[in-house]
Amino acid sequence: MAKPTLYYLVPSPPSRCVLLTAKAIGLDLELIALNPMAGENRTEEFLEINPQHTIPTMVDGDVVITDSHAIVAYIVDKYAKNDHLYPKDIGKRAVVNSRLHFDSGHLFARLRFLYEPVLYNGSSDCSREKLTFIRDCYSIMEGFLKNSPYLCGSELTIADFSCISTLTSVNGVCPVDSWKYPKLSAWIDRLKAIPYFEEVNSTGAQTIKEVFQQMLDENKQKNILSVCD
CATH class of the missing domain: 3.40.30.10 (Glutaredoxin)
Incomplete structure (x- = not known):
């Protein structure tokens, strides 16, 4: 096959x-x-x-x-050999689906709102308003994690993978303050402790942050020069 x-x-x-x-x-x-x-x-x-x-x-x-x-x-x-990452129980699956939609409709959407204009359209906008827009998602996730170690309860799911891949791609630009988001910070550390996490996720997450910062700096310089022309 x-x-x-x-x-x-x-x-x-x-x-x-x-x-x-x-x-x-x-x-x-x-x-x-x-x-x-x-x-x-x-x-x-x-x-x-x-x-x-x-x-x-x-x-x-x-x-x-x-x-x-x-x-x-x-x-x-x-x-998969079992349904631990995506439960077949309709109630549990609905919670996982809701967190997946949270990533696509909120967390990742707000990363795109910050990153895409810089990477593709020559923008130099990394404003406080855009960063606050992302931090609003951190507050929501802190609530998701109030009584459980993972986003959907006591078990790791695909929703955790979805959200952690997004969050680690932006948290250097928009840091997760451990004093303000202790549950979220502990969740990040929990995911990072997965044996294959570093190999699969960390290089890509670091690369996109570095490219964003490089493009942001270049765009700022170009925009300054265009104003001076």
Whole structure:
């Protein structure tokens, strides 16, 4: 049986969510790296697979999935030996789904609101308002973790992988203060203690923060020069 193919980019938080999940369940993937900044996700060949041109994209036989949250749910359902990461119990699964939607609709959406204009549109906006917008998500997550070690209760789930891959991609730019968010800080440390976490997530998370800072500095300089012209 052919391995599922994952089109991905290491610095991409959603890609790392899929890689973390695959590692957790022991799933071997055929990996094809694409660089969206070089337009590699907009080639005719890739658009035939995914007209939305988003990364990650998974192809598993005749099945094509174009969203990380859907991908991780799919691979756990199909390939995991148990349902610990994505419970089949409808009540527990609903909680996991709600946290996945929190990532896509709030946490990752706010990272994009900060990062995308800088990386792709020449913006130099890293304003207090945008950082406050992200920190509002930290407060919500602190509430999620009030009475449990993980976002959905006592067990690690794909929602933890989804949110940690996003949060570690922005927390150097918008730090998680341990005195203000002690539960969230402890959760981050808990995820970082997973044996494969450093290997799968940390390099990509550091890379995207460094690229963002570099582009932010370059854009600020260009914008200053354009004003002076």
